[in-house]
Amino acid sequence: xxxxxxxxxxxxxxxxxxxFHLEAQIPKAKTGTFALTHATIETVTxxxxxxxxxxxxxxxxxxxxxxxxxxxxxxxxxxKGLFIYPGMIxxxxxxxxxxxxxxxxxxxxxxxxxxxPQMSALTAVNPNAVAIPITxxxxxxxxxxxxxxxxYSGTAALINLHGYTPEQMYAGFQGVTLNFPNTxxxxxxxxxxxxxxxxxxxxxxxxxxxxxxxxxxxQKIDSATKGKAGYYPxxxxxxxxxxxxxxxxxxxxxxxxxxxxxxxxxxxxxxxVILTGVSEGWRVADEIAKAKIPVITGGVLELPTRExxxxxxxxxxxxxxxxxxxxxxxxxxxxxxxxxxxxxxHAGFAVAYGMDKxxxxxAITIVPAEIFxxxxxxxxxxxxxxxxxxxxxxxxxxxxxxxxxxFIDGWQIPLVSRQTQLYDEFLKRxxxxxxx
Amino acid sequence: MKNLKLIAACLxxxxxxxxxxxxxxxxKNGTVLTVTxxxxxxxxxxxxDGKITQIAKNITAPQGVKTIDAKGLFVMPGIIDAHSHIAxxxxxxxxxxxxxxxxxxxxxxxxxxxxYRALGGGVTTIHSLHGSANAIGGxxxxxxxxxxxxxxxxxxxxxxxRTIKFALGENPTRxxxxxxxxxxRTRMGVEFVIRKSFSDAKxxxxxxxxxxxxxxxxxxxxxxxxxxxxLETLAEILKGNIIIHCHSYRADEIFMLLKVCKDFGIKKITxxxxxxxxxxxxxxxxxxxxASVFSDWWAYKFEVYYSTAYNAAILTKNGVxxxxxxxxxxxxxxxYHEAGKTQKYGGLSDEEALALITINPAKQLGVExxxxxxxxxxxxxxxxxxxxxxxxxxxxxxxxxxxxVRFDRANDxxxxxxxxxxxxxxxxxxxxxxGVDRCMEGTEFLFTNDKN
Numbered sequence: 001x002x003x004x005x006x007x008x009x010x011x012x013x014x015x016x017x018x019x020f021h022l023e024a025q026i027p028k029a030k031t032g033t034f035a036l037t038h039a040t041i042e043t044v045t046x047x048x049x050x051x052x053x054x055x056x057x058x059x060x061x062x063x064x065x066x067x068x069x070x071x072x073x074x075x076x077x078x079x080k081g082l083f084i085y086p087g088m089i090x091x092x093x094x095x096x097x098x099x100x101x102x103x104x105x106x107x108x109x110x111x112x113x114x115x116x117p118q119m120s121a122l123t124a125v126n127p128n129a130v131a132i133p134i135t136x137x138x139x140x141x142x143x144x145x146x147x148x149x150x151x152y153s154g155t156a157a158l159i160n161l162h163g164y165t166p167e168q169m170y171a172g173f174q175g176v177t178l179n180f181p182n183t184x185x186x187x188x189x190x191x192x193x194x195x196x197x198x199x200x201x202x203x204x205x206x207x208x209x210x211x212x213x214x215x216x217x218x219q220k221i222d223s224a225t226k227g228k229a230g231y232y233p234x235x236x237x238x239x240x241x242x243x244x245x246x247x248x249x250x251x252x253x254x255x256x257x258x259x260x261x262x263x264x265x266x267x268x269x270x271x272x273v274i275l276t277g278v279s280e281g282w283r284v285a286d287e288i289a290k291a292k293i294p295v296i297t298g299g300v301l302e303l304p305t306r307e308x309x310x311x312x313x314x315x316x317x318x319x320x321x322x323x324x325x326x327x328x329x330x331x332x333x334x335x336x337x338x339x340x341x342x343x344x345x346h347a348g349f350a351v352a353y354g355m356d357k358x359x360x361x362x363a364i365t366i367v368p369a370e371i372f373x374x375x376x377x378x379x380x381x382x383x384x385x386x387x388x389x390x391x392x393x394x395x396x397x398x399x400x401x402x403x404x405x406x407f408i409d410g411w412q413i414p415l416v417s418r419q420t421q422l423y424d425e426f427l428k429r430x431x432x433x434x435x436x
Numbered sequence: 437m438k439n440l441k442l443i444a445a446c447l448x449x450x451x452x453x454x455x456x457x458x459x460x461x462x463x464k465n466g467t468v469l470t471v472t473x474x475x476x477x478x479x480x481x482x483x484x485d486g487k488i489t490q491i492a493k494n495i496t497a498p499q500g501v502k503t504i505d506a507k508g509l510f511v512m513p514g515i516i517d518a519h520s521h522i523a524x525x526x527x528x529x530x531x532x533x534x535x536x537x538x539x540x541x542x543x544x545x546x547x548x549x550x551x552y553r554a555l556g557g558g559v560t561t562i563h564s565l566h567g568s569a570n571a572i573g574g575x576x577x578x579x580x581x582x583x584x585x586x587x588x589x590x591x592x593x594x595x596x597x598r599t600i601k602f603a604l605g606e607n608p609t610r611x612x613x614x615x616x617x618x619x620x621r622t623r624m625g626v627e628f629v630i631r632k633s634f635s636d637a638k639x640x641x642x643x644x645x646x647x648x649x650x651x652x653x654x655x656x657x658x659x660x661x662x663x664x665x666x667l668e669t670l671a672e673i674l675k676g677n678i679i680i681h682c683h684s685y686r687a688d689e690i691f692m693l694l695k696v697c698k699d700f701g702i703k704k705i706t707x708x709x710x711x712x713x714x715x716x717x718x719x720x721x722x723x724x725x726x727a728s729v730f731s732d733w734w735a736y737k738f739e740v741y742y743s744t745a746y747n748a749a750i751l752t753k754n755g756v757x758x759x760x761x762x763x764x765x766x767x768x769x770x771x772y773h774e775a776g777k778t779q780k781y782g783g784l785s786d787e788e789a790l791a792l793i794t795i796n797p798a799k800q801l802g803v804e805x806x807x808x809x810x811x812x813x814x815x816x817x818x819x820x821x822x823x824x825x826x827x828x829x830x831x832x833x834x835x836x837x838x839x840x841v842r843f844d845r846a847n848d849x850x851x852x853x854x855x856x857x858x859x860x861x862x863x864x865x866x867x868x869x870x871g872v873d874r875c876m877e878g879t880e881f882l883f884t885n886d887k888n
Contacts, residue, residue: 098735099735099741100735100736100737100738100741101735101736101737102736102737102738103737103738130735130741131735184864184865184866184867185864185866194861253865253867254863254864254865255863255865256863279865279867280865301766301767301770302766302867303550303553303765303766304553305865305866305867306862306864306865306866307549307853307860308850308851308853308862309850309851310850311552311553311556311769311852312556313850336735336736337732337733337734337735337736338734338735339732339733339734339735341732342732345773345828348828348829349770349773349828351828351829352823352828352829352830352831353831395828397828397829398776398827398828399773399776399777399779399780399826399828400776400779400780400826400827401780402780418742418744419734419743419744419745419746419781420744420746422714422742422744422746423714423744423746423749423750423781423782426714426715426717426744426750427746427749427750427753429715429717429718432718433718433719433722
C-alpha cells in the first residue's frame with residue numbers, strides 16, 4: 001500500500017514537472033512534410049476545390065487536389081469543414097521598422113533627407129518586432145516593409161513574416177519609394193496657406209525631376225564606363241529603376257497629384273511603376289487604366305477626401321477603379337496602430353460597398369504578388385509555390401472567422417502572439433480580487 | 437455658384453423644419469435585434485412621436501404614417517458612441533491641469549459633415565468629450581445626431597446626466613509636466629492633482645453647507661463663501677450628480693483612480709480606452725466601474741504597447757459593463773464592425789457583441805432607460821442594415837433618430853453639407869489618418885516632433 005502511494009506520488013511529481021516544463025516552453029515554428037486534408041481550397045488562381053488536400057514539403061506546396069497521394073511520414077492535419085486560402089499580402093506597411101507610433105527611438109522607417117533611395121528597408125526590419133506575430137496569426141503572411149519620408153524615401157522590401165534574420169524573411173522583391181509632391185493639405189493640422197502649399201509642391205516637383213534626370217545621366221555614364229561611374233549611392237540605388245529592373249513605387253493620393261504623376265511618368269518614360277495610396281483614384285480611374293499602371297490602394301476604411309463627396313466614397317474607391325479596368329491591390333494602411341491584421345476587413349469593406357468578392361480576395365493575394373513580380377512564388381495555392389497559406393473556419397473577411405493554421409515558407413507557425421498570451425493570462429486572472 | 441447658393445438655402449430651410457422634430461413611422465417585417473429581449477424574425481416596429489409604441493407582428497400602419505419595408509433587413513437600436521470628439525469646435529482647454537469649469541455644451545457645432553457620415557454608420561447618439569490634456573478636464577455633452585438642424589441646442593439629448601472628462605498617464609503629464617513644467621509630470625502627480633481637487637471641493641461644499649444652514653438661523657451675520665465654478669462642478673461629482681469618464685490606459689493608473697473614488701465616496705465612473713483594463717477586470721467589476729474601449733487599437737504610444745484585442749472580451753467575461761468606442765470620426769462609422777471583432781478575439785455571442793455598442797454605452801451615460809435597445813417606450817433611435825450588422829457585409833440603409841429618418845442610403849444625395857464655404861478650394865483633398873489620438877486635438881503645437 002505504502003509502495004503504491006510512493007509510486008503515485010512519484011508519478012504526480014513527474015506529471016507536475018512535465019506540465020510546468022510545457023508551460024514554460026515558448027512555442028516554436030515547425031517545418032517538414034504536412035498534408036492538409038478534406039479542406040475546401042480557395043486556390044484564387046484555379047478556382048475552388050472541395051474536399052481537397054494540400055501537401056506541403058520543406059517550404060513548398062508539392063501537391064494540390066482531390067486525388068492526392070499522401071507522402072509517407074507526413075504530418076496529416078484534418079481540415080474537414082475548414083477552408084484553405086493563400087497567405088494574405090499587405091502591400092504597404094512599416095512592419096518590423098516601428099514598435100511605438102509616438103516614440104522616434106523605436107522607429108526606423110524615416111531617415112533624414114529627401115533623396116535617399118539607398119536607404120534599405122530590409123536593413124531595418126526587426127525580425128522580432130512584437131507586431132509581426134500579431135499580424136501573421138491573422139493569416140497575413142507577407143508584407144511590403146516600406147520607408148516613409150520626403151520624395152525618394154528609400155528602398156522597400158517584401159518580407160515573409162517568419163524568420164530570424166531579414167535574409168530569412170526576404171520574399172524576393174525590392175522597389176524604390178517616391179512620395180509624389182503633394183498639392184493638398186497633409187491633414188487637419190496643416191495650417192499652411194494655399195500659396196505656401198503650391199510653392200512647396202512646385203519646388204519638390206523640380207527637385208524630383210532634376211534627380212531623375214541625373215539618374216538617367218548616371219545610367220549612361222555607368223554603362224559607358226562599364227560600372228565605373230564612381231561612388232554615388234543615391235544614383236546607384238536609382239540605377240535599376242532607370243533600367244526598369246526595379247519598380248518605382250509612387251505614392252499619390254489627390255486626383256490632381258495622380259494626374260501629374262501619370263504625366264511625369266510619361267514624360268520621363270519611366271518603365272516600371274506602381275502607384276500607391278491612390279485615395280482619389282476613382283476620380284481619374286480611366287486615365288490610370290489607360291496608362292496601364294498597377295495600383296496598391298488603401299486603407300479602405302478611411303473618410304472621404306472631400307467634404308462634398310459621398311460618405312462611402314473611400315470604401316467604394318477600390319471597386320470603382322477595378323471596374324474602370326485598373327489593376328488593383330488593397331493595402332490596410334494601418335501604420336500608426338500596427339494593425340495590419342485588419343487587411344481582410346479592408347478588402348471586406350470594399351466588397352460591402354461594391355467590389356466583387358473574388359476580385360477583393362485577389363487584391364490581397366495574387367494581385368499584389370503579380371505587381372511585385374513574385375506571382376510564380378506566392379499569392380495562390382498551386383503546386384510548386386512557396387507554402388504561404390492559412391486555414392480558417394469560414395469566410396476570412398468575416399470577423400467571426402477563426403484562423404486555425406498558418407504556414408509561412410512551409411513553416412507551421414504557432415498561433416501565439418503577445419496579445420493571445422495576455423488573453424490566456426488575464427481571462428481568469430489568479431489571484432482575483434483577493435490574494436488569500 | 438448660383439446653384440450652390442440655392443442648395444444651401446434649401447438645406448437651411450430643411451434644417452429649420454427638421455429641428456427637434458419627432459417622427460411617426462412603421463418599420464415592417466424586419467429581423468428585429470432588440471439587444472435586451474432577443475431577436476424577433478419578421479417583426480414590425482411602430483413609432484409615434486419619436487417613441488417606440490409597439491413591437492409585434494402584422495401591425496397595421498396608422499393613417500398617414502410612413503412605412504419602411506424592412507423585409508430581409510436587420511433592425512437594431514441606434515448605435516451609441518461613448519467616446520467621440522465630433523460636432524465640437526474646441527476639444528482641449530489645456531491651460532491648467534484642472535478645468536472642471538468648462539463645458540463642451542458651449543461649443544457644439546451642428547454643421548460638421550462628420551455627423552452625417554456617422555449616421556451613415558448607424559450611429560444615433562454620441563458622447564462628445566473634452567480632450568485628455570488635463571488630469572481633470574471639462575464637462576462633456578451627449579448629442580443626438582439630428583443632422584439637419586442649425587440649432588446647436590437641438591443636438592443635445594434632453595434630460596441626461598452630466599458627465600466630465602478625467603485623464604491619466606502620458607497626456608496630462610506631457611502637456612503640463614513636460615510642456616509647462618508644472619505638476620503633474622508623473623503618475624504620482626496625477627493622483628495628487630485629483631486628490632487635492634476633491635479635497636478642495638469637499639471643503640468648499642462643507643463651507644457652503646454650513647453657510648446655507650447657518651443663514652436660516654435668525655440674526656446670522658456671516659458672509660457667504662466665494663462662488664467658484666470649478667469647485668462647484670467638482671462638488672457635484674462628489675455628490676454623485678456628474679459621471680466621471682476617465683481617459684486611462686495602464687492598469688496601475690486605473691487602480692489608482694478606483695482607490696481615489698473609493699476614498700471620496702464616488703461610485704459613478706467609466707474608464708475610457710482602458711487598454712489595460714483587462715489586467716484589473718476583477719477590481720473594476722467588484723467596484724461596479726465600467727469600461728469603454730477600442731476593439732484593437734494599440735502601439736500608437738508606449739502606454740498602449742501592452743494592449744490586447746481580447747480586452748473587451750476579458751472585461752465582459754469578468755462582469756464589467758463594457759462598450760466599444762471610436763474616438764475617431766472614421767472608426768465611429770463602423771462601430772458594428774469593431775464590435776464584431778470581439779467574436780474573433782474572445783468569442784463573444786451576437787447579443788454580447790451588439791450590447792457593446794448599444795445598451796452598454798447607454799448605461800455608461802446613464803441613459804439606458806431612454807436608448808440602447810428596442811423596447812416599447814424607448815426613443816425611436818434605430819439603424820436598419822442590409823445583412824447582419826456584425827457581418828463584414830452589413831451596410832446601414834436607414835438611420836432614424838426620434839422617429840425621423842436622418843440617413844437614407846438609397847435616396848440621399850452625395851453632397852450632404854449644411855454649410856458651404858464659398859472660399860473653399862474644391863480641388864483640395866484631405867487624407868484621414870489612422871491611429872492619431874484625437875483626445876489631444878488642440879495641443880499639437882506643444883509637440884513639434886509628433887502629433888500624439
